[in-house]
Amino acid sequence: MERVATTPGRALELRGLRFAWPGQAPCIDIPGFPVAAGERCFLHGPSGSGKTTLLSIVGGVLSPREGRVCVLGEDLAQLSARARDRFRADHIGFVFQLFNLIPYLSMQDNILLACRFSAARRKRIAAAGSTPLAEARRLAARLDLPANLLARPAMTLSVGQQQRVAAARALIGRPGLIIADEPTSALDADRQTRFLDLLLSECDAAGATLLFVSHDRRLSAHFDRVVDLSALNQAAKEVAS
Amino acid sequence: MIRLLPLALASLWNRRLTAGLTVIVVALSVSLLLGVERLRNDARESFASTVSRTDLIVGARSGPVQLLLYSVFHIGDATNEVSWPAVQRIAARQEVAWVVPLSLGDSHRGFRVVGTTPDFFRHYRYGDGRRIGFAAGRPFADVFEAVVGAEVAARLGYREGARITLAHGSGEHVAEHGDKPFSVVGVLAPTGTPVDRSVLVSLESIEAIHLDWQGGAPIPGLKIAPEMVRKFDLAPKRVTAALVGLENRAMVFRLQRAINEDTREPLLAILPGVTLDQLWDVVGIGARVLLAVSALVVAVGLAGLVAVMVASLGERRRELAILRALGAGPRDVFFLVAAESVLLTLAGCVLGVALVQVLVFSMAAWLQANYGLAVSPGWPVGREWMLLGAVMLAGLLASLVPALRAYRQSLADGMMVRM
Ligand SMILES: Nc1ncnc2c1ncn2[C@@H]1O[C@H](COP(=O)(O)OP(=O)(O)OP(=O)(O)O)[C@@H](O)[C@H]1O
Ligand SMILES: [Mg+2]
Numbered sequence: 001m002e003r004v005a006t007t008p009g010r011a012l013e014l015r016g017l018r019f020a021w022p023g024q025a026p027c028i029d030i031p032g033f034p035v036a037a038g039e040r041c042f043l044h045g046p047s048g049s050g051k052t053t054l055l056s057i058v059g060g061v062l063s064p065r066e067g068r069v070c071v072l073g074e075d076l077a078q079l080s081a082r083a084r085d086r087f088r089a090d091h092i093g094f095v096f097q098l099f100n101l102i103p104y105l106s107m108q109d110n111i112l113l114a115c116r117f118s119a120a121r122r123k124r125i126a127a128a129g130s131t132p133l134a135e136a137r138r139l140a141a142r143l144d145l146p147a148n149l150l151a152r153p154a155m156t157l158s159v160g161q162q163q164r165v166a167a168a169r170a171l172i173g174r175p176g177l178i179i180a181d182e183p184t185s186a187l188d189a190d191r192q193t194r195f196l197d198l199l200l201s202e203c204d205a206a207g208a209t210l211l212f213v214s215h216d217r218r219l220s221a222h223f224d225r226v227v228d229l230s231a232l233n234q235a236a237k238e239v240a241s
Numbered sequence: 242m243i244r245l246l247p248l249a250l251a252s253l254w255n256r257r258l259t260a261g262l263t264v265i266v267v268a269l270s271v272s273l274l275l276g277v278e279r280l281r282n283d284a285r286e287s288f289a290s291t292v293s294r295t296d297l298i299v300g301a302r303s304g305p306v307q308l309l310l311y312s313v314f315h316i317g318d319a320t321n322e323v324s325w326p327a328v329q330r331i332a333a334r335q336e337v338a339w340v341v342p343l344s345l346g347d348s349h350r351g352f353r354v355v356g357t358t359p360d361f362f363r364h365y366r367y368g369d370g371r372r373i374g375f376a377a378g379r380p381f382a383d384v385f386e387a388v389v390g391a392e393v394a395a396r397l398g399y400r401e402g403a404r405i406t407l408a409h410g411s412g413e414h415v416a417e418h419g420d421k422p423f424s425v426v427g428v429l430a431p432t433g434t435p436v437d438r439s440v441l442v443s444l445e446s447i448e449a450i451h452l453d454w455q456g457g458a459p460i461p462g463l464k465i466a467p468e469m470v471r472k473f474d475l476a477p478k479r480v481t482a483a484l485v486g487l488e489n490r491a492m493v494f495r496l497q498r499a500i501n502e503d504t505r506e507p508l509l510a511i512l513p514g515v516t517l518d519q520l521w522d523v524v525g526i527g528a529r530v531l532l533a534v535s536a537l538v539v540a541v542g543l544a545g546l547v548a549v550m551v552a553s554l555g556e557r558r559r560e561l562a563i564l565r566a567l568g569a570g571p572r573d574v575f576f577l578v579a580a581e582s583v584l585l586t587l588a589g590c591v592l593g594v595a596l597v598q599v600l601v602f603s604m605a606a607w608l609q610a611n612y613g614l615a616v617s618p619g620w621p622v623g624r625e626w627m628l629l630g631a632v633m634l635a636g637l638l639a640s641l642v643p644a645l646r647a648y649r650q651s652l653a654d655g656m657m658v659r660m
Binding site for chain 1: 244248251252255559560563564565566567568569570571572655656657658
């Protein structure tokens with residue numbers, strides 16, 4: 001069963017969000033930030049401006065001191081820590097800059113790991129008339145990963161291949177929101193564009209909202225919307241002034 | 242939670258060298274624990290059946306343990322003896338099937354001499370009713386004939402036909418009965434009982450070598466040549482103790498009471514099984530200490546397991562952070578790490594049991610031959626399962642240490658590990 005968004009058409013909605021690391025000055029202070037469903041949003045900001053911290057809040061791993069975080073219509077503050085973990089497993093796919101994969105598991109098992117933690121993803125795959133294994137292989141093929149690599153341990157893959165495996169794992173089972181935290185910064189320019197193209201087209205195909213974080217403004221051309229976190233984040237302004 | 246088990250197995254397989262070494266350490270400690278427990282049991286059983294099928298042991302009135310010690314184990318000396326008429330009165334009773342008198346006090350090169358009757362070889366039983374076997378030769382039939390136990394023969398290199406002399410007493414200053422040598426007519430098979438360390442002769446032989454003695458010393462000026470002894474009355478005057486077998490075991494308590502209450506002579510009759518158990522309570526303390534030490538070794542093994550698991554957490558921070566991003570909660574991480582520790586303990590227990598089987602199986606013959614200890618191969622029984630359960634429980638408790646650490650670590654790290 002799909003969740004019905006309380007605010008239709010909003011994949012993400014932040015309101016009056018404040019967060020500070022223990023013993024530090026406030027790191028995030030965002031009065032309001034909505035992301036529409038299906039939108040491809042490019043979020044940029046200087047290093048240390050709190051991008052990764054914000055993504056952890058959206059993923060429900062960190063809890064804000066104040067404010068509302070609604071993801072796909074679900075108010076995370078209303079959920080218990082366990083329910084937030086389950087929500088993340090079911091509805092959010094993550095791709096990080098590096099070290100996305102469990103090194104000793106095969107490429108295929110790494111992709112399937114997302115299904116192991118989420119009954120909802122498995123159900124959606126079944127509802128679409130497929131199986132997790134078939135879906136993992138389909139996504140691998142779509143992301144330019146040759147079938148002969150499927151059984152290879154992740155640690156033997158190139159960095160570019162690893163990032164594409166991470167993308168396949170984020171996408172499997174059609175989560176509503178894909179969060180990518182500088183997924184291309186370990187790749188060279190050619191591969192960056194190629195990876196981005198694949199990620200964008202697969203998000204489109206899956207109908208997922210994409211929140212893409214990078215400090216590399218050159219990539220922003222591919223996106224519907226470009227947001228400067230330092231403009232959004234009041235905390236950064238306080239520090240700057 | 243169950244969905245994490247394949248992941249725990251894969252992770253352990255990835256660290257198979259350290260995991261394997263940890264399993265071996267736990268397995269060795271578990272096999273030590275089980276082996277000691279098995280040996281302890283077998284030793285107790287073998288001890289408890291040093292004499293079997295003997296219903297009563299009768300001696301002069303003293304303590305039960307003391308009587309058992311000097312009559313069966315040849316440890317210490319009797320303070321008093323039993324008169325021959327008293328032995329005959331017991332033997333004449335209707336419910337008594339047989340009586341084997343024992344006369345102690347002499348020795349041969351550190352081994353005790355047991356004066357008895359040829360009935361000894363028929364009625365003395367050990368273990369689950371085993372008879373004494375002859376490795377060579379036959380029972381003594383005449384004066385100056387001796388049968389030696391297996392250990393005596395092995396240590397002193399005696400075979401049939403060897404000539405030996407007995408000595409009076411068993412302390413350091415023994416006086417030799419040098420004028421009356423014995424010839425060895427039989428060598429016994431090993432039994433694992435004190436019989437192995439005995440030299441057996443007839444009661445008449447004991448009388449014969451003491452004809453010209455009095456009060457523990459030769460009578461000055463009196464010398465009776467061996468060939469002359471047959472002219473004397475060699476019937477025993479007194480013995481040290483007697484083993485008694487009944488026609489019907491049900492009568493044992495009645496007979497015991499009758500002997501203990503005999504007004505003609507202060508006697509003591511004991512049930513060997515009961516007194517052996519009492520004695521084991523004392524002797525068995527060594528085995529109990531050994532078991533306690535093995536339990537400590539298991540604790541050390543589990544401490545090693547905890548150390549290995551905790552050390553691995555440092556290099557697994559990324560792995561655990563990835564799981565968090567995929568939706569695993571800190572509880573899942575806790576369970577994963579706990580499951581790995583428990584799996585290692587389980588593998589250690591299984592391997593330990595297998596190791597004990599192999600050891601017991603391959604050493605059984607050697608232990609039987611050298612120590613007369615009958616170890617029993619076979620699957621763990623009763624208390625051994627309890628010990629294994631205790632090890633698993635300890636492993637479960639130990640697994641909480643790395644699991645709690647992983648829980649706290651993953652709460653702090655979240656999805657991101659910076660270093
Ligand atoms: N685990 C943590 N504990 C304490 N402070 C933290 C922690 N993680 C981040 N911070 C602080 O929060 C601030 C924002 O860090 P964050 O990682 O979100 O920045 P970022 O925008 O992602 O930077 P980059 O572009 O370099 O990845 C920094 O000042 C950092 O020192
Ligand atoms: Mg960052």
